[in-house]
Amino acid sequence: MSDIILSTKDLTKKYQNKVVVDSLNLEIKKGEIFGLLGPNGAGKSTTMNMICSIVKPTAGSIELLGKNPWKRKKEVIHKIGYIPQDLAIHGNLKAWENVELFTSLYGIKGTALKKTIDESLEYVGLLDKKNEFAKNFSGGMKRRLNIACAIGHQPDLLIFDEPTVGIDPQSRNFILEKIKESNEKGATVIYTSHYMEEVEAICTRIAIMDNGKIIACGTSEELKKLVTNGSDNITLEEVFLTLTGKNLRDYTGQA
């Protein structure tokens, strides 16, 4: 088998007449941490949702481990760990109960499930809070619990959709470290964000997305070269703003 874990071909999503994702061609290799960078409304979440078979593509195709997740969902879907941008946890369940509910969906049960719950909570540093209700958690803790709910079944591909929105630098740092750790253990990671420094810190390859299109793709060095012809005192942020323009973006989408 090739080492391509995920590829999309001319992947397109239209809402009414608005093209949100426009003929997207992506190739993600095993072992990468792939950063998808883009301003609000660029179509990052929509792309991730199509890969996870939540939003049906209007056109184009997806191959996950060589299979179309829309046609052969049962065979491949458990390979994905999806951490949605909007927290998907029940406030009225305790931390461990949330992890139990979502991990059990993958057929894990009994003592194996108990063990996995503890490991997942440990992983995000919430083991000592396992008996607390999720609704009483701080924003950062909820974000971490959201992650714990998606990793218990040991997926090969982790999809983080802006996992660091609205949290403090400590929590952010913790999450980034954990993502690197998972990657070192063998997981491939797709990471979407609009924070340059995060993406620059952990990603092996970065794609910049705007208006539903990939406008540049490569390592951070390659991207910097694209704009400056070699001078190295430019930040990725400047690359980003140069490429995507400085106008305010669509804030009507999911923030």
Next chain:
Amino acid sequence: MIRYMIKNNLKLMLRNKWVIGAIALSPILVIAILSSAFQGLMKSYEGVDEFHAGYRVETDMMQDSMEQIKEAGKEAGIIFEEYPEGDVKTLMGNNNLAGFVEMGEETYTVYVSADYAVEGMTLTYFMNQVMEEGCNQALHQMLPTMQQEEIELPIEQLDYMPAINSTDYYGIVYIVYFCWCGIASAIGVLASEKKNGIDRKYQVSAISNVKLYLGKWIPIVFVNMIEMGIAIAVSVVLLDIHWGNPWMSTVLMGLTIMGSVAFGLMLYYISRNLVVTIIVLFISVFVMGFFGGCFETYMFSTVSDAIKNASPIYHVNRALVEYSCMGQSTYTNSSVLYMLIIIGICSAITIIVDGIRKRGRV
């Protein structure tokens, strides 16, 4: 594993204690409040002691049947007296009769006096029931000779439904009525799922639509059984409501809960909106209840039998009420069948609608 989903959905519901409590106790509250009004509503039954009715048989062959009817009448507190001759109106006036039955060959006529409205209704209902029963018994035994002129009704024993007490009637009927609003106890799960986008997480898993449905249906049914168990227990202890035939009553209540949850979930899956679900649910339950004897006792309702029979609530109400006063009911089969059909069809629609929505998700 669906068992963990059931467990956690149960927790989500049971942690909404006020919802559960409100649903368990609201039928009791309604029954208690209406309790005094019931007396008025049901005076048709309760106000009636024994009363006299006249009768006349036009052909001899009905004489035997009339003997049977007289016997059954005694049980119901109707004393039949024969008046072979004379003008019905005068006879009723002179002999203080509440009503009069004229037995023809093919038809019978019930005369009622305006002075005895309640007794008149009782007599009409009694005759209705007795003749229906008589015909049923005659039909399956005498079918081949039906065309002959001499139709003798071989009535072995006529059952007359003993009078049911108003509190029993409305107590049972209102608990059934509230049963149908059972989806309301799932607000804790459904609202949280919607608010937190839990569906999306379920979609990124290999869990089948059927399991996903059962993962909700089973715990909601379970919670409703607890609620209705409480309601029934309280109704017995505090309001002294008599439930007859505990076995069949339990089975029927259980099936009603299963059907109502399936119905409610179907409305929710179609509309994807709790408010719309509750509104549509209340309207349809009101309509079913309206024709099913929830607001007007089915004994004296003006609604035609065809319409009454179309209401699932009618069958369940009738069966449960008859259990209460007679211990058995001819409506058992039809109500069980009705509920099974509702459970099956609503569940299937829900699963199909959910599948379609996911495949074409916009």
